[in-house]
Amino acid sequence: MTTSTPVHDVLGIGFGPANIALAIALEERYPHLTARFLEARPTPEWQPGMLLDGSDIQNHPSRDLVTLRNPRSRYSWLNYLHEQGRLLRHLNQPVPFPLRKEYAGYIRWAASFFSHQVDCDQRAASIRAVEQYGERLYEVVTERGDRYLGRTLVVAPGRTPYIPEPYDTALGSRVFHLTQYMPRLEQLTADGAPEAVAVIGGSQSAVELALDLHRRFPRTRVVTYSRSHSLRQKDTSPFSEEGYFPEFTRYYFNASVENRRALDRYMQPTNYSSADGDVLEELYTTIYEQELDGDQRVFVRGNHQATKVAVTGDKVRLDFTELITGESTVDSVDFAVLATGFRNLGPGAHEELCPALLKPLHGRLATADDGRLQVGYDYALAPREGETLPPLFLNGLCESSHGIGDAGSFSLLSLRAGTLSDALATRLSAAFADVDAPAPVAA
Numbered sequence: 001m002t003t004s005t006p007v008h009d010v011l012g013i014g015f016g017p018a019n020i021a022l023a024i025a026l027e028e029r030y031p032h033l034t035a036r037f038l039e040a041r042p043t044p045e046w047q048p049g050m051l052l053d054g055s056d057i058q059n060h061p062s063r064d065l066v067t068l069r070n071p072r073s074r075y076s077w078l079n080y081l082h083e084q085g086r087l088l089r090h091l092n093q094p095v096p097f098p099l100r101k102e103y104a105g106y107i108r109w110a111a112s113f114f115s116h117q118v119d120c121d122q123r124a125a126s127i128r129a130v131e132q133y134g135e136r137l138y139e140v141v142t143e144r145g146d147r148y149l150g151r152t153l154v155v156a157p158g159r160t161p162y163i164p165e166p167y168d169t170a171l172g173s174r175v176f177h178l179t180q181y182m183p184r185l186e187q188l189t190a191d192g193a194p195e196a197v198a199v200i201g202g203s204q205s206a207v208e209l210a211l212d213l214h215r216r217f218p219r220t221r222v223v224t225y226s227r228s229h230s231l232r233q234k235d236t237s238p239f240s241e242e243g244y245f246p247e248f249t250r251y252y253f254n255a256s257v258e259n260r261r262a263l264d265r266y267m268q269p270t271n272y273s274s275a276d277g278d279v280l281e282e283l284y285t286t287i288y289e290q291e292l293d294g295d296q297r298v299f300v301r302g303n304h305q306a307t308k309v310a311v312t313g314d315k316v317r318l319d320f321t322e323l324i325t326g327e328s329t330v331d332s333v334d335f336a337v338l339a340t341g342f343r344n345l346g347p348g349a350h351e352e353l354c355p356a357l358l359k360p361l362h363g364r365l366a367t368a369d370d371g372r373l374q375v376g377y378d379y380a381l382a383p384r385e386g387e388t389l390p391p392l393f394l395n396g397l398c399e400s401s402h403g404i405g406d407a408g409s410f411s412l413l414s415l416r417a418g419t420l421s422d423a424l425a426t427r428l429s430a431a432f433a434d435v436d437a438p439a440p441v442a443a
């Protein structure tokens with residue numbers, strides 16, 4: 001038995017925006033609680049694989065790590081700009097949304113205040129409930145073999161990339177998800193521009209990737225293949241955007257599973273399988289100009305479903321069926337980037353029942369008849385009847401129970417961190433009912 005392993009009130013897996021926002025909420029509201037976060041990367045970063053030149057963020061910048069919960073917090077986007085000496089210059093920019101690389105700087109900056117609570121290069125490999133020091137605790141062991149103990153556990157590893165068939169059969173250095181884009185691109189193009197690249201999907205990221213590849217390699221043939229008819233513009237109606245209000249979260253949470261799916265169908269084009277007008281216009285104009293010049297190198301092919309993907313040497317062969325005409329086509333590219341999205345929690349084909357890390361605990365957690373995890377409004381996972389587990393929470397994985405505003409996005413991140421910090425403090429003070437827990441610090 002290792003007697004020297006410290007016990008943390010809150011143990012967190014992942015230190016992306018979700019758990020950074022939680023660390024801030026805990027510091028601001030419950031400074032008496034001890035917290036430790038494990039982060040797989042060498043440093044906390046926000047989606048580093050897609051920090052493309054010129055790409056902007058998709059959220060109002062004040063829907064940041066803190067502002068909706070505590071507009072006076074020092075960890076706000078505006079205070080970041082102020083402390084960098086860039087506030088006025090930033091406000092003077094003739095663009096509605098900040099560059100993603102600048103927002104990534106904000107996330108890095110906010111994370112840096114918590115370096116004493118974060119162990120980087122520590123990928124959690126296993127989780128189990130243990131009894132130690134007379135307490136029920138979570139034990140997390142990392143890939144490096146280090147062991148951590150927590151009275152509560154908050155799992156925030158980000159969503160699992162969705163790799164559809166048949167791409168899953170060829171996944172590797174030449175067929176990869178967009179989260180790998182920047183490092184793979186560097187390796188694959190070290191000796192020069194590729195001849196042809198396929199981008200798979202019809203999302204914002206797919207359009208950004210097509211534009212980025214064309215900017216970097218103007219002579220390269222870049223083909224975007226999507227299953228839907230063509231590239232759709234996002235629904236940015238302010239009425240639809242109210243789906244990103246906390247009231248919608250409550251409304252959605254209380255709806256039946258069937259009604260949740262109906263709401264999903266309505267809300268989907270506000271965030272998925274669609275792109276902003278600016279990038280669509282840029283892509284369309286690029287193609288139009290190339291047609292005028294009689295030298296088209298950028299293409300969009302809708303209604304295309306891959307039937308086979310094979311890597312041979314330094315080429316990827318893609319076999320497609322045109323979904324309306326039934327025509328078969330073949331393309332050969334240097335590599336294919338999958339802008340195919342992420343998995344939500346659920347029993348559907350595009351979903352996963354449980355985050356991979358929690359699979360060993362799945363049998364001990366309460367689930368619905370279809371196997372989906374029962375997630376509380378406070379993001380807690382309940383133990384199955386007859387089981388006892390220390391408090392366990394999900395952070396950033398609850399779109400299928402809490403709706404679109406709870407997608408892996410910034411929209412309601414700060415409010416969610418407030419809910420989670422309250423729930424953690426409540427559960428911890430219940431476990432130590434004889435100890436007087438300090439009241440939350442007003443934020």
Ligand SMILES: Cc1cc2nc3c(=O)[nH]c(=O)nc-3n(C[C@H](O)[C@H](O)[C@H](O)COP(=O)(O)OP(=O)(O)OC[C@H]3O[C@@H](n4cnc5c(N)ncnc54)[C@H](O)[C@@H]3O)c2cc1C
Pocket residue numbers: 013014015016017018019038039040041044045046047050056057058059122123124125156157158159205357395396397408409410411
């Ligand atoms: C290209 C791209 C652009 C986006 N742009 C926007 C945008 O503009 N606006 C918006 O609102 N949302 C955007 N999103 C959505 C995005 O998911 C959120 O912005 C945000 O990253 C979610 O934060 P998170 O902490 O839940 O997940 P992540 O950012 O994925 O962070 C999870 C962290 O956990 C770590 N981790 C994973 N597994 C382990 C493990 N086993 N052990 C330890 N650490 C682990 C990871 O290294 C990572 O640092 C974008 C997503 C992508 C992919």
